[in-house]
Amino acid sequence: MNDLLLKSRNKQRQQRLRHEVSRLYLSLTDLIPMDTESTFFENPPQTVAVGQPLSRVDGRAKVTGAAKYSAEYNHLPGMVHAVIKTSDVAKGRVTGFDLSAAQREPGVLAILTHQNLPKPALTAETKEGKEAIGYSVQMTFMPLQSDQIFYAGQPVAIVVADTLEHAQQAAAKLRVSIAAEAPIASYQDTKAPRYNPGGKPDADAEGTKRRGKAAEAFAAAPAQVTATYSHATNHHSPMEPSATIAHWEAADRLTVYDATQGVSWQQRALSAILGLPQDQVRVITKYLGGGFGCKGPIWPHSVLTALTAKAVGRPVKLVLTRPQMFTSVGHREDQEQTLRLGATKQGKLLALLHEKTSTTSPWDDYAETNSKFMGMLYQCPNFEATTKLVKGNVMTPTWMRAPGEAPGSFALESSMDDLAYQLGLDPVQIRLVNHADKDPATGQPWSSKSLKQCYQRGAELFGWSKRNPKNGLTRDGKYLVGWGMATATYPVNDSQGNARVRLFADGHAVVQVAATDLGTGTYTVITQVAADCLGIAPDKVRFELGDSALPTTNISGGSMGAGTFASSVYTAAQDLWQKLTKMAVTDAKSPLFRAKPAEVEVVKGRLQLKANPAKGEDFAALMKRGSLTDLEGFGQGKYGAGYEAAQSGAPAPAKPDDAGKESGHAMYSFGAHFCEVRVDPELGTVRITKWVSVVAGGRILNPKTARSQVLGGATMGIGAALMEQTVRDPNLARYTNASLADYHVPVNADIPDMTVEFIDEHDPYINALGVKGIGEIAIVGTAAAVGNAIFHATGRRLRSLPMTPDKVLEAMRQPV
Amino acid sequence: MNDFSYTQATTAKEATGRTKDQPQAAYIAGGTTLLDLMKANLQEHPQLVDINTIPFKGIEQTKDGLRIGAMERMSDVGENKLVLEQFPAISESLLLAASPQLRNMASIGGNILQRTRCGYFRDAAFPCNKRVPGSGCPALEGDNHNLAVLGTSDSCIATAYPGDLSVALAAFDAVLTLENQKGKQRQVPVKDFYLLPGNTPQKETVLEAGELIVAITIPAAAHAQRSTYLKVRERSSYAYALASAAVGLDVHGGTIRSARVALGGVGTKPWRSPEAEKALVGQPATEATFRAAAAAALRGAQPRKENAFKVELAQNTLVQALMKVAG
Ligand SMILES: Cc1cc2nc3c(=O)[nH]c(=O)nc-3n(C[C@H](O)[C@H](O)[C@H](O)COP(=O)(O)OP(=O)(O)OC[C@H]3O[C@@H](n4cnc5c(N)ncnc54)[C@H](O)[C@@H]3O)c2cc1C
Numbered sequence A: 001m002n003d004l005l006l007k008s009r010n011k012q013r014q015q016r017l018r019h020e021v022s023r024l025y026l027s028l029t030d031l032i033p034m035d036t037e038s039t040f041f042e043n044p045p046q047t048v049a050v051g052q053p054l055s056r057v058d059g060r061a062k063v064t065g066a067a068k069y070s071a072e073y074n075h076l077p078g079m080v081h082a083v084i085k086t087s088d089v090a091k092g093r094v095t096g097f098d099l100s101a102a103q104r105e106p107g108v109l110a111i112l113t114h115q116n117l118p119k120p121a122l123t124a125e126t127k128e129g130k131e132a133i134g135y136s137v138q139m140t141f142m143p144l145q146s147d148q149i150f151y152a153g154q155p156v157a158i159v160v161a162d163t164l165e166h167a168q169q170a171a172a173k174l175r176v177s178i179a180a181e182a183p184i185a186s187y188q189d190t191k192a193p194r195y196n197p198g199g200k201p202d203a204d205a206e207g208t209k210r211r212g213k214a215a216e217a218f219a220a221a222p223a224q225v226t227a228t229y230s231h232a233t234n235h236h237s238p239m240e241p242s243a244t245i246a247h248w249e250a251a252d253r254l255t256v257y258d259a260t261q262g263v264s265w266q267q268r269a270l271s272a273i274l275g276l277p278q279d280q281v282r283v284i285t286k287y288l289g290g291g292f293g294c295k296g297p298i299w300p301h302s303v304l305t306a307l308t309a310k311a312v313g314r315p316v317k318l319v320l321t322r323p324q325m326f327t328s329v330g331h332r333e334d335q336e337q338t339l340r341l342g343a344t345k346q347g348k349l350l351a352l353l354h355e356k357t358s359t360t361s362p363w364d365d366y367a368e369t370n371s372k373f374m375g376m377l378y379q380c381p382n383f384e385a386t387t388k389l390v391k392g393n394v395m396t397p398t399w400m401r402a403p404g405e406a407p408g409s410f411a412l413e414s415s416m417d418d419l420a421y422q423l424g425l426d427p428v429q430i431r432l433v434n435h436a437d438k439d440p441a442t443g444q445p446w447s448s449k450s451l452k453q454c455y456q457r458g459a460e461l462f463g464w465s466k467r468n469p470k471n472g473l474t475r476d477g478k479y480l481v482g483w484g485m486a487t488a489t490y491p492v493n494d495s496q497g498n499a500r501v502r503l504f505a506d507g508h509a510v511v512q513v514a515a516t517d518l519g520t521g522t523y524t525v526i527t528q529v530a531a532d533c534l535g536i537a538p539d540k541v542r543f544e545l546g547d548s549a550l551p552t553t554n555i556s557g558g559s560m561g562a563g564t565f566a567s568s569v570y571t572a573a574q575d576l577w578q579k580l581t582k583m584a585v586t587d588a589k590s591p592l593f594r595a596k597p598a599e600v601e602v603v604k605g606r607l608q609l610k611a612n613p614a615k616g617e618d619f620a621a622l623m624k625r626g627s628l629t630d631l632e633g634f635g636q637g638k639y640g641a642g643y644e645a646a647q648s649g650a651p652a653p654a655k656p657d658d659a660g661k662e663s664g665h666a667m668y669s670f671g672a673h674f675c676e677v678r679v680d681p682e683l684g685t686v687r688i689t690k691w692v693s694v695v696a697g698g699r700i701l702n703p704k705t706a707r708s709q710v711l712g713g714a715t716m717g718i719g720a721a722l723m724e725q726t727v728r729d730p731n732l733a734r735y736t737n738a739s740l741a742d743y744h745v746p747v748n749a750d751i752p753d754m755t756v757e758f759i760d761e762h763d764p765y766i767n768a769l770g771v772k773g774i775g776e777i778a779i780v781g782t783a784a785a786v787g788n789a790i791f792h793a794t795g796r797r798l799r800s801l802p803m804t805p806d807k808v809l810e811a812m813r814q815p816v
Numbered sequence B: 001m002n003d004f005s006y007t008q009a010t011t012a013k014e015a016t017g018r019t020k021d022q023p024q025a026a027y028i029a030g031g032t033t034l035l036d037l038m039k040a041n042l043q044e045h046p047q048l049v050d051i052n053t054i055p056f057k058g059i060e061q062t063k064d065g066l067r068i069g070a071m072e073r074m075s076d077v078g079e080n081k082l083v084l085e086q087f088p089a090i091s092e093s094l095l096l097a098a099s100p101q102l103r104n105m106a107s108i109g110g111n112i113l114q115r116t117r118c119g120y121f122r123d124a125a126f127p128c129n130k131r132v133p134g135s136g137c138p139a140l141e142g143d144n145h146n147l148a149v150l151g152t153s154d155s156c157i158a159t160a161y162p163g164d165l166s167v168a169l170a171a172f173d174a175v176l177t178l179e180n181q182k183g184k185q186r187q188v189p190v191k192d193f194y195l196l197p198g199n200t201p202q203k204e205t206v207l208e209a210g211e212l213i214v215a216i217t218i219p220a221a222a223h224a225q226r227s228t229y230l231k232v233r234e235r236s237s238y239a240y241a242l243a244s245a246a247v248g249l250d251v252h253g254g255t256i257r258s259a260r261v262a263l264g265g266v267g268t269k270p271w272r273s274p275e276a277e278k279a280l281v282g283q284p285a286t287e288a289t290f291r292a293a294a295a296a297a298l299r300g301a302q303p304r305k306e307n308a309f310k311v312e313l314a315q316n317t318l319v320q321a322l323m324k325v326a327g
């Protein structure tokens, strides 16, 4: 019903606009105000390149080393190297520095501490500062402003030298005296108060969310499951460590080569912090070696590099060491979730109560928003979610691939599995029983949802129908074999951004967006989109990104990148075709002379009459006749709720968190994972031997890069499930395994040959091209699928991540 | 990392000569342990003497076994036909270690001298008795998940040798040939090469200052030919052992004639277990015997909060390894 209404409203509006435009044409011959609506392509445009498994356009540059990462701009005149000296202890006060030995080291140019580092114009510690810096600030604290130490690894000094080695050695020789105090390591410390951040004015965490009467409904429910889950601290651990090169090209003009997921965000944040007009700060990130969220926000090291460069009057390069990557760019917080499910005997959910406790920093009320996921995945009338925090001596945690959904899904999807076993239902069946036909949180219809198809196709590919309904019964030699599955979902977050397309009469084009490519394939998929929008081959398109001087856009994060950039390029192409159409209909030599623009369509770069396609001409002919070598189009594209609002004429959502409330549809990707494990009950080892992921993620721009995203997401989920954990010493609050030898991420031997499929979806509400993000969804539900398979194999439920051999052995000692 | 001088030595004499009167000097072989420690400022060496150019090479058949030069690479030894045939456990211990890149670079002499992965030792910000004697041991009440349950002391509970090769070498009676600065050679069995931490966890081996590992000799034996190395870890590859077992059995008519057992990942040094061997010899090669041997091996274990699982894990690892060689 709603869908129909929107469609007809849109149609009316478009017709009205077209009518107005044509009327103007009749009365004006010179200056014609152009229609800014998308009228040239049917939505979506004919696809030639889109949907093809095009290999990465940047692949050759990467394998030959031609691709320049942020730390590789070594040609800057007089560039010097900075090394951050960090605090050994997690709490205390700096009482003094002994610089003598460090200063004697060769090549040392400066040693900067809180006593002599130039001050930023503002920090996020004040409300105004936070607002000016924008959404990208996660940690409001800025180190090196005072003698206070709040976390181990906090910067206490910056050493600058002519070479990296000299700076490192001088930093090692620098002595810092700190009066240490006893820190709080985590929420598990019983001395630390737990608090509910709800109601605090700028709490990132949510406090309490409610609908219905969850406690009463749970108490009365005939079937109940209560369980507590824990999730270890995880670190993003991208291959490329964060790096910043700051170059003051003039006293008030700064260029920064920074490993960031969002050059526009970084530009805004840095200009606010440094007190510069935004256009005087340029941020460049041409290639990124992974981010997973940790390169989304602005972190102190980028600011400190700019301040250091100011202090020494030369370009400064700073590259974080691998150990520093564990204390400089956030992490997924250690957390505990208690979940209570109440259901009917048929497995229909009646109540869901969720309580989460996690560790945050001394300054910020940060918590992943697990409750959003909890409240929307299944139909359930009564819901309550509470977030509690403990302030520990750690830096502020941050978004890590599917923040909230990933740990939340481990709890919910494990408990759903419990409920299925308790009631003798197949795990897929109980999910179908509770399938939400509209968003339980808002009551909105889904813009599209193909979850049932994901279950069905996944089950087919996996051979789920052969599953033994009883657990602990399948053996293969010494191994216990088990099958598990879980649901995945991820929201289409509200986003927007700009793009420019420049089409040349010789048939090639330059397309520009201040986007970033984390290694995911942005260069490639946007090249494909641009090729189709312009009606030329992908190898005729050069897509430029990673420079804040280009049209500004959102970060590559929150799975918003592909959709936002694609729709802005689409809109920019519309703008271009409108200009060309105007040229054609006013050019006496054009076959389209005096045609109404609304009657003109563009097919593969040819402008022609809709009613008589034979009448028309190629853009090249038109441009050449007009002595144009090139022409530009500019577009502002929207992704998610804002797009739907704009299409339907409703006011745009005020801020990202409000998205959905004013829009017509709830917007999510969905998926399902199926997993087989072999558990050695005596050694406690778990190996994944079969994996199927099926994802419904809107239009798949490129099945090859999309598949890689799902492989990567599921692999990262398997890491969280079986091995990833950063350990903070309980007494000293310092990590004991801050290296990639000791923080284990999966290797090839951990991952079987995975099967990935997509369900074809056409979603008209989310953006012009129907693209949903797929960067995060595959990590969601993965750990639960593994845990559910372990339960099926062993009859034991593991509720603490990662599910390492010690925990498996412990569980095996328990009676079934 | 500090600045250092670098020289290459072509003979043992030249190498030991260079470290005379230079107590801070170090030999560098593959550098995969040494450079990591230097970059983290855990060890400082003003002089590095490269020993890759010394001909401590060759994997040779001798009249009672094999002699392997200390400079042979882990990958070459692991894949060697003689080693595979006569000491499958040693081959496996090498090929299950580290990564292909590291194995191609690392020497077996360097492997024997690798240092603990205790997280407190590996980060100079922490106190650690092994690194700074008398500074304390935070692992006792902290993160001891990966640390030892056998041979521990109140000073240190680290698996001082966290690797694999020496576990297999200790099991099969390998002997190291060492050469000191006076040019004198001596023979030290691997099982006696490592020291228990006691009150001096900083002293890990009997190696004297400047002394070189020249070669390893391993006696051929029926129990060595029927041997295996089983390694348990969270990640399937490229990880140190939570627990491992090097075992060899000589079984005749169902009865064990001789047995060799060493455990890795659970002792403060590669843990040869005469107790387990005693429980095996003369007994039928059955699971019950293996369980008894495993219990004997772990009898003295002192588990802590995070590593208590290793007592059971090590026993099960040992039993599985024995079951495998028993066939
Ligand atoms: C990430 C990672 C994972 C690893 N995983 C494993 C694993 O799973 N299992 C495993 O067993 N090992 C593992 N290792 C350790 C690896 O095997 C050792 O680093 C390697 O064997 C050391 O050999 P090298 O030749 O590089 O020694 P170097 O680093 O060159 O030397 C190490 C030490 O030995 C001394 N030295 C070297 N040769 C001699 C000699 N002939 N005489 C006297 N002194 C000598 C050096 O002075 C130095 O003190 C891992 C290492 C890393 C970095």
Ligand code: SF4
Pocket (backbone or CB within 6 Å): B116, B118, B119, B120, B121, B127, B128, B129, B130, B131, B136, B137, B138, B139, B140, B147, B155, B156, B157, B158, B201
């Ligand atoms: S166990 Fe040993 S190596 Fe580890 S902290 Fe204690 S003393 Fe240091």
